[in-house]
Amino acid sequence: MSEDAGNRLEAEGATLGEAKWAAVRDLGHRFPGITADEVSFEVLADSDEGALVGAEADVEAWRAIADVVPEESPERVRQLITRVVGACGLEATIDVDESAEEIRATVNGEDLGLLIGKHGSTIDALQHLAFRAAFPEPTGERKRVVVDAAGYRERRAATLHRAADRAVEDALSFSRSVELEPMTSPDRKIVHDYLADRTDVQTHSEGEEPERRLVVSPVAP
Structure with a gap:
């Protein structure tokens, strides 16, 4: 994300939709509760390599909505x-x-x-x-x-639990740390909480967003 004026910024994402949501999310730090309805977008780039949008918050519209929250x-x-x-x-x-x-x-x-x-x-x-x-x-x-x-959350949690189980098996079988695929912060928390009660492995996060990932490591006996 790059910042412009107080109600304008640029945001990027893997797709155009993700770039727009990133812009709304970041504008939400300045204008709590703002949605895409109060934001105008300008597509700056959109290709297989990703998308970049300019976003401007309609402050008057946001204030009008905020008055009836x-x-x-x-x-x-x-x-x-x-x-x-x-x-x-x-x-x-x-x-x-x-x-x-x-x-x-x-x-x-x-x-x-x-x-x-x-x-x-x-x-x-x-x-x-x-x-x-x-x-x-x-x-x-x-x-x-x-x-x-x-039911997305339940399906996603089941997928993450299976990935965590495989990582634990590899970590213990080969006595080495195992990196999982890059995940969002909510997904990393699901895996961390799932493995939190185990005494034979431990977890920590490495890297920068959006490539930040969870690492499963065996605990020394």
Whole structure:
């Protein structure tokens, strides 16, 4: 990402959609709760090697929406996701549940691949925005916000668990550290938590985003 004026920036991604979501995510740090509806995009590059977009926040539109943001965190999450689903032209329903530990929003419908994105990149970005919308203030009580669509989180967790099991087997069989493929921060946390109770291996992360990856290493006896 490169910065321009206060309401403008550039962002890149593997695809045009990912670049746009990266721009909205980064603008969300300055304008909590902003969505693609309040951002105009200029495609600067789009090829097999990746995409680059310029993005400008419509500050007046964002302020108008911000004036009617619900007070309750779960409803702020619902409002954000409803608007994103509508902007994507998807037909879906949104369920939002709150527990002591988390706020979980589940999008139900068909053909939700656009909302999920490659390796979950889009839904992870949406989850980040949902957290920012739910808890716009940097202080005060917070809890985890999870955004799921069509059972993606469960399927992804199962895939990551299998990859973690293979890495553990290799690490113990050959007494060496094993690197997993580059992952997003939420995916790395899933693997780390999955292996946290094991006493024969340990995990840590290496590298810079978006190539940051988890390393599984055997624990010396």
